[in-house]
Amino acid sequence: MVQTGLNWSALLERNGGVLRSSAIRDLLSVTERPDVISFAGGLPAPELFPADGLRAAFDAVLRDDPGGALQYGPTPGHRPLRELVAERLGRRGVVCEADDVVITTGSQQALDLVGRVLARRGMRVLVETPSYVGALQAFAAREVSFAACPGDEDGPRVDALRDRFGAGCALLYTVPTFQNPSGGTMTLERRRELLASARDLGLPLVEDDPYAELRYDGEAVPPLRALPGGDDVIHLGTFSKVLSPGLRLGWVVAPREVTERIVLAKQGADLHTNELVQRAVVRFCRDNDLDAHVGTLCAAYRERRDAMVAALAELMPAGTTWTRPEGGMFLWVTLPAGLEALPLLADAVERGVAFVPGTAFHIDGGGAGSLRLNFTNSAPERIREGVARLAAALGRAGWPPES
């Protein structure tokens, strides 16, 4: 029997090339090699996962109500978890009820669902430069066009957009606190200006807030959604950074009209998020002090950030600069003028260190001279060794370290 088969290339082409791969995800295959010190991923420290507490929580849930935990669940999420999220957000100034919270399969799904209800083909999405790759990917699936929001060290300057874009944009996406990838934090004043400008422009703001609880220095800045006029902000959060990313638990808080649409979109996307895991996290938070655990994380990550900043200062060639974030997971390094990060990567990996080139975070091919370093996934001594390898790779590229 002759199998002619379908012409899949042609069939898939009908749907266009709207899906872009993530440089970060592709890099994960390299970073699994034990000899590579990876600053590439956005991974938490696995040795700090509260494994015993989670183990006990899963055991208790499967002992006490297996029929409920293993059955289909409601699309908006397990109500006690929605209550728990609302209560925790309330302590950060975000006033909301369980009904305002939709549990998502990681905050990546929240990005996807927000894109589904607010963006469509040809609409413009405003993003910071640089911006989180996963958000670009989620919105790109809607076939939007991206526009860089002008900004400075204090954050995006939406007021500058008024003349250029008017009211036609789908949304503005921002990570205001410990931004991925830059590590920067939007000032309180800029947050107020952004809220006012967005309201004037009728522009939906999407606040992605996965890192704010990981603060190592300085004073907390309230989320956009917690500020006056913030009720229209679509606020995304996750348990990935404070508990475990493998559990895939995130949430979105938004105006009721938006959450209703999001729930409809989620029905078609995956029916509901894992019921057992939702119940186990509720149980974990009842039997353990999540805030104390976050305190443990902050102490460890502070030490790692300091180790990376110290190693960079000691080992990197003159002309290199970097951010010193007050929290989060990432440093943003700018190479000496004329050097590019992407060509450096192969040599760096050969020397046993990985990072993400800055271009991955830019919608416009910019960022060639910069790179992102993660400092949460390696112990301090490994961080120093990794920075030394990076400096050596830079040395071969023509910029020997001063040491």
Place this chain on the structure above:
Amino acid sequence: MVQTGLNWSALLERNGGVLRSSAIRDLLSVTERPDVISFAGGLPAPELFPADGLRAAFDAVLRDDPGGALQYGPTPGHRPLRELVAERLGRRGVVCEADDVVITTGSQQALDLVGRVLARRGMRVLVETPSYVGALQAFAAREVSFAACPGDEDGPRVDALRDRFGAGCALLYTVPTFQNPSGGTMTLERRRELLASARDLGLPLVEDDPYAELRYDGEAVPPLRALPGGDDVIHLGTFSKVLSPGLRLGWVVAPREVTERIVLAKQGADLHTNELVQRAVVRFCRDNDLDAHVGTLCAAYRERRDAMVAALAELMPAGTTWTRPEGGMFLWVTLPAGLEALPLLADAVERGVAFVPGTAFHIDGGGAGSLRLNFTNSAPERIREGVARLAAALGRAGWPPES
């Protein structure tokens, strides 16, 4: 401070009314009342979940490698689970390797991802009539138009479509074995004809196969993907019906070009499926006999199907007909001429029984005189009582039972 706020109705309207609610999901709120006997959902029997085995599996995984189980995982899925799925499919004649399998967040996500890579606005999606509501929802998010594939008791008749649609369709969606909602199974001969016609038309076939292992009588019919010429079939499966739906674990097997696109789409949709749960299911299947568990399910569900068929024969008014499926979870009931299911529902719920009206499964407003009954979620004596309540509601509608 005056809060003008955003005009969300207008902002959401820009994206059109492409999202449809699921009548089934909306009904779940009613069916949670303990006094209601629900034939509405597609729920497995929770008392049959292998709770002890799963509890031990989660405990072992969180004891042996918590760092791996709680960390970010690869987008295509945990490799040992992909191997396990490939091995189990191989025993049903579907020859594939781990690399051909993508793990999804339930098979609902597989439907969503298939829609993303193969369908786009304005394209036509061919479906059986009646068809699974969740698939209609997933594809509707792509703003496709639906067309009913003509069919008969043996299955869809794609040969009849040649003149009407030509090569312009995105895909044909079918549940060939123990179809949801009808309970029917496509004959082997029709499967062969469908494969040949689809190949001639260049039409992608999407085979949704969640129920085939739940067979109570008769001989197994091979999946489309297992037949000669089936290599192009996109085959979807799930652990929801044979293990637990709350775990949200499904998979898709497809040609390599398609799975590569699906993995890219999944990156943006939710990064990856819960890593802990994937590992726990691998562990469960190593330490337990999943096939023996399926045998237990089949014995219990056979008894329930028989109880429902017997109660219908005894209690329903003359002129009512129903299917007697050889497996799966659903019966399809056709009411006496002139009676409609939707107006009956309110009275039925008042009497303490729920079902899904047939219109929910039709793209064209058809099915008014039919309804779907689930028989897996209630014990035999409850099934008889539920059918009696349904018959009483029908009696008030003017068709008293003969008894």
